[in-house]
Amino acid sequence: MSTIKISNLIKSFGKTEVIKDMDLVIKDGWFVTFLGPSGCGKTTTLRCISGLETPDKGMITVDGKAIFSSADRINLPPGNRSLGLVFQNYALWPHMTVKQNINFGLYKSGLTKEEKNQKVSHSIKVMGLDNLEERYPHELSGGQQQRVSVARMVVVEPKILLFDEPLSNLDAKLRMKLRSELKRLHHELKATTVYVTHDQVEALALSDQIVVMNEGVIQQIGSPYEVYHYPKNLFVADFVGNPQANLIHGKIKKSNNILGVLLANESKIKITPELDDELEEDKEVVINIRPEDIKILRDCNDSEKNYEIYATQPMGSEILFHLITENKELELILKIPEDQSLNLKADMKVGIQITRGNIMDKESGNLITSFGFK
Amino acid sequence: MHSSSIVKLIQGGNSLLYVRKPEKIMAVVFIILLSGLVLFPVAYMIQNSFVFDETGPRYVRGAVIGEWTLFNWIRVVHSNISNSIFYKPALNSLSISIGMTVIALTFGSLFAWLVVRADLPWKPFFSTVLILPYIVPSWTIALAWLTVFRSEKYGGTPGIWLAMTGHNPPDWLAFGYLPIVISLGVHYIPYTFIILRGALANIDSRLEESAELLKAGKLRILAKITLPLVLPSLGSAFVLTFSKGLGEFATQAFLGLPVRFYTFSTRIYSSLSNQMYAEGYVLAMILITTTSTIVFFNQMMLGKRKRYVTISGKGSRRKAVELRKWKWPMLAVLLTFVVIFVFGPLLLLGWQTLMRYDGQYNLSNLTLHYWIGKANTNLADGQPGIFRNPSILNAIGNSLKMAGTTSIISGFIGILIGYTVVKGRGKLYSRVIESITFMPYLIPGIAFGGIYLTIFAKSWGPIPSLYGTFALLIIVCVIKYLPYSSSAGIAAMHQIDPSLEEVAVVHNIGWIARFRKIVFPLAKSGILSAMLLTFITTMRVLDLVILLVTPKTTLMTSIIFRYRAQDFTQHASGVTLLIVLIVLIGHFILKKLGGKVEL
Numbered sequence A: 001m002s003t004i005k006i007s008n009l010i011k012s013f014g015k016t017e018v019i020k021d022m023d024l025v026i027k028d029g030w031f032v033t034f035l036g037p038s039g040c041g042k043t044t045t046l047r048c049i050s051g052l053e054t055p056d057k058g059m060i061t062v063d064g065k066a067i068f069s070s071a072d073r074i075n076l077p078p079g080n081r082s083l084g085l086v087f088q089n090y091a092l093w094p095h096m097t098v099k100q101n102i103n104f105g106l107y108k109s110g111l112t113k114e115e116k117n118q119k120v121s122h123s124i125k126v127m128g129l130d131n132l133e134e135r136y137p138h139e140l141s142g143g144q145q146q147r148v149s150v151a152r153m154v155v156v157e158p159k160i161l162l163f164d165e166p167l168s169n170l171d172a173k174l175r176m177k178l179r180s181e182l183k184r185l186h187h188e189l190k191a192t193t194v195y196v197t198h199d200q201v202e203a204l205a206l207s208d209q210i211v212v213m214n215e216g217v218i219q220q221i222g223s224p225y226e227v228y229h230y231p232k233n234l235f236v237a238d239f240v241g242n243p244q245a246n247l248i249h250g251k252i253k254k255s256n257n258i259l260g261v262l263l264a265n266e267s268k269i270k271i272t273p274e275l276d277d278e279l280e281e282d283k284e285v286v287i288n289i290r291p292e293d294i295k296i297l298r299d300c301n302d303s304e305k306n307y308e309i310y311a312t313q314p315m316g317s318e319i320l321f322h323l324i325t326e327n328k329e330l331e332l333i334l335k336i337p338e339d340q341s342l343n344l345k346a347d348m349k350v351g352i353q354i355t356r357g358n359i360m361d362k363e364s365g366n367l368i369t370s371f372g373f374k
Numbered sequence B: 001m002h003s004s005s006i007v008k009l010i011q012g013g014n015s016l017l018y019v020r021k022p023e024k025i026m027a028v029v030f031i032i033l034l035s036g037l038v039l040f041p042v043a044y045m046i047q048n049s050f051v052f053d054e055t056g057p058r059y060v061r062g063a064v065i066g067e068w069t070l071f072n073w074i075r076v077v078h079s080n081i082s083n084s085i086f087y088k089p090a091l092n093s094l095s096i097s098i099g100m101t102v103i104a105l106t107f108g109s110l111f112a113w114l115v116v117r118a119d120l121p122w123k124p125f126f127s128t129v130l131i132l133p134y135i136v137p138s139w140t141i142a143l144a145w146l147t148v149f150r151s152e153k154y155g156g157t158p159g160i161w162l163a164m165t166g167h168n169p170p171d172w173l174a175f176g177y178l179p180i181v182i183s184l185g186v187h188y189i190p191y192t193f194i195i196l197r198g199a200l201a202n203i204d205s206r207l208e209e210s211a212e213l214l215k216a217g218k219l220r221i222l223a224k225i226t227l228p229l230v231l232p233s234l235g236s237a238f239v240l241t242f243s244k245g246l247g248e249f250a251t252q253a254f255l256g257l258p259v260r261f262y263t264f265s266t267r268i269y270s271s272l273s274n275q276m277y278a279e280g281y282v283l284a285m286i287l288i289t290t291t292s293t294i295v296f297f298n299q300m301m302l303g304k305r306k307r308y309v310t311i312s313g314k315g316s317r318r319k320a321v322e323l324r325k326w327k328w329p330m331l332a333v334l335l336t337f338v339v340i341f342v343f344g345p346l347l348l349l350g351w352q353t354l355m356r357y358d359g360q361y362n363l364s365n366l367t368l369h370y371w372i373g374k375a376n377t378n379l380a381d382g383q384p385g386i387f388r389n390p391s392i393l394n395a396i397g398n399s400l401k402m403a404g405t406t407s408i409i410s411g412f413i414g415i416l417i418g419y420t421v422v423k424g425r426g427k428l429y430s431r432v433i434e435s436i437t438f439m440p441y442l443i444p445g446i447a448f449g450g451i452y453l454t455i456f457a458k459s460w461g462p463i464p465s466l467y468g469t470f471a472l473l474i475i476v477c478v479i480k481y482l483p484y485s486s487s488a489g490i491a492a493m494h495q496i497d498p499s500l501e502e503v504a505v506v507h508n509i510g511w512i513a514r515f516r517k518i519v520f521p522l523a524k525s526g527i528l529s530a531m532l533l534t535f536i537t538t539m540r541v542l543d544l545v546i547l548l549v550t551p552k553t554t555l556m557t558s559i560i561f562r563y564r565a566q567d568f569t570q571h572a573s574g575v576t577l578l579i580v581l582i583v584l585i586g587h588f589i590l591k592k593l594g595g596k597v598e599l
Helices: A042-050 A098-104 A113-126 A142-154 A172-189 A200-206 A224-229 A234-239 B003-011 B022-048 B071-077 B082-117 B123-129 B140-149 B160-165 B177-202 B205-213 B218-247 B250-259 B264-273 B277-302 B324-353 B390-423 B428-442 B445-455 B470-480 B482-494 B498-506 B511-539 B556-565 B569-592
Strands: A004-013 A016-026 A031-035 A057-062 A065-069 A083-086 A160-164 A192-197 A209-214 A217-222 A246-255 A258-262 A268-272 A284-289 A294-297 A307-314 A318-325 A331-337 A349-354 A357-361 A367-371
Touching: A004 A042, A016 A042, A016 A217, A031 A042, A031 A200, A042 A083, A042 A160, A042 A192, A042 A209, A083 A142, A083 B498, A098 A113, A098 A142, A113 A142, A142 A172, A160 A172, A172 A200, A192 A200, A200 A224, A209 A224, A209 A234, A217 A224, A217 A234, A234 A246, A234 A284, A234 A357, A246 A268, A268 A349, A294 A331, B022 B277, B022 B390, B022 B428, B022 B445, B022 B470, B071 B082, B071 B277, B082 B123, B082 B177, B082 B218, B082 B264, B082 B277, B082 B324, B123 B324, B140 B160, B140 B177, B140 B250, B140 B324, B140 B569, B177 B218, B177 B250, B205 B218, B218 B264, B218 B277, B218 B445, B250 B264, B250 B556, B264 B277, B264 B445, B277 B428, B277 B445, B324 B569, B390 B428, B390 B470, B390 B482, B390 B511, B390 B556, B390 B569, B428 B482, B445 B470, B470 B482, B482 B511, B498 B511, B511 B569, B556 B569
Parallel strands: A031 A192, A031 A209, A083 A160, A160 A192
Antiparallel strands: A004 A016, A004 A057, A057 A065, A209 A217, A246 A258, A246 A284, A258 A268, A284 A357, A294 A349, A307 A318, A307 A349, A318 A331, A357 A367
């Protein structure tokens, strides 16, 4: 059992407040990802949990027992928090072999030599490092190095696993492979896992729960599905998703049971046939639409063909379309399965249909309502 | 405080939010230690330049020893003797510094350009050999100079010049300004050579090549492209050489003192060795202020703090400038320089040690007496040969012991300071420690030795008087070379990613084990070079220790100084050659280790 509870956490470096009054519960056995751009405080939060960084204020408990509390002046040394940490740069000791690296992790375990050897060989086997025991880190590939650092972490059987952007230094193919290995590891160990990344694909693929952060403040906590489809605010809408979501800025216009927006230069875009009574006429909004939530209409009236295909980017199974209105005011990115994109070419005029999206308040950036979801 | 929380405090576990980090404890220790050994001595000197010393009552009626006064300052800068104790020596020092800097810079940059950019043969040979004058003790050339130009006027035996021409060389050629400027100038040629070599090697040759494509001539490219690009380094080399020249002691002592040609440093030496402490302090302070101002001015101009030059030994492959008809003349210049100023002095000194009667230049006069001979009252007042001479052997032992101990302690302290400074990056204490460790760089050796002499002549609370002890020599060397060892330590620590230690922290591995098993093994190669360099430097140090050695703690360098004064020339030259040998071996090992040579 290892439920981590963070309350009222504050951490500053000099005058910059890196974590601003954070509250968070990480449930036992969950895989939780901190996602955000660099400088958002995600790594600092992880380091506060590990004890390598001392928060200014607040409290962190594991299963109700404080490991840090500014009020009670408690600050457990990192080594006494029974957690393991994997760094982005692997942090393997370069003057030790694979075996020595893993073995030195057990330096303070109080085990006998045989017990240590047994544990080391076990984790070498689990991480698929057989035959590499006697190699030095510089003789290993990036992926192997990261496996060694994971092996070194798990050999001490920590109750909490912390990962600080562990896959960022690897190429795309290896990242994919190690991602599934990490997921498998979590499935087997069932240890509470906190994972820091700026890569939203990684976050979406791995997590039970994603914590989206920006400028030291949690923006949204939710499952990958929630974060992707129901962003709570503009930041999340903009940050999560690749390619980025379309953001249409304008004023709400309702007429003939159709919701539309008026763009800055008076051209009108039809958004959805649904009507939401809560939306006031003329409210300044930002409409957030995923590239896959727009359809291209080829066989509509010419009056509806308001878009021109600016460029196409085939991506294998999908094709990205870059559409632009005649007056060049609005650009949209669309993602369409390859088999549905018959003969669409640059310069063709087309119409669109928006299937679903989220409407955000422009002023506060917060979600007002969603449409098109079942 | 609750008893339970006291227990917690002592256990050092949970309740110690802020003191757990060892670098903070070390920072406190270092700040105390460095304050005592660097800041306090300087403050002590400043303070004592404003009070009457024991000689005060001799000059001022009613002067009370220890009482506040401006007398010392007035005596130095505005009295009937200021001319001889301050203005003339200061002027001598300035003109020596300017002269030697001009020589060093002219030849250093010419040689650097030839070695880096021109199509000269035997480049690797020159690159190695041209460094030698800076590695051997600075007074090697001075001693060799005396061998050639000594004149009967000042007693002693005749030099080669006299033996060959039958006339005494003119005074200006034998002693004083000119020989000092040439000896020191040659000694510092490698220094400017190394700085300029680095600067030239760093120039992107495409900058010059694109000028060539635009049909610019070679001289024009040199003047309009190359020169402006190396100008900052050139300026820096000028300033650093100049400020080092102000503090030089040994050469000026060997070539100046016999004719009472005083400079700043030799004046400080004679004031302090004659126990005119306050006067010595005033002079030392003026010297320190001057050199510090120059160095700080240089750093301001550079925009960042550049403590020393790093020779990485990196060669660059690029198109060399064709010298054509200048090729052979230039080669001749280089070879002449190498023969006369690099190998010449060493050969002359070697020859001298083999002469039964110094100054008789014939084969029948050759002997190994001064190396291995037993005491003979007809030769050198019965001083036995070097390898049979108990006081020389003692000095060799002392020098090796001092250099060895100093380098080990320096290496160890350097690594710890590096750890403290790098771990505390961005914190005030880190900057404070870094700044204090740099300060000894600004204090010329003779002044530094002088301060230590008076401070440790008496006891301070629990610290006994250390004057006359071996420990004092080691302390003064460790502190004086702190700028080098600590910057090596800082550089080594910068190369260790913090995460390597943090992993161990997470694994509950204590500080000592972390340091022993992770930090030290990773830092050791960088530190080893620094240690070897400290060893070499300490082996040949004279100015720093000359005021501190006692008969019990004689060093090779101080025995040379004494033998010169007593005119035991063969012994002095022989011991000098031994230092050269030890230093060259050290340098060779350093190169083999692939270490960077820092100056």
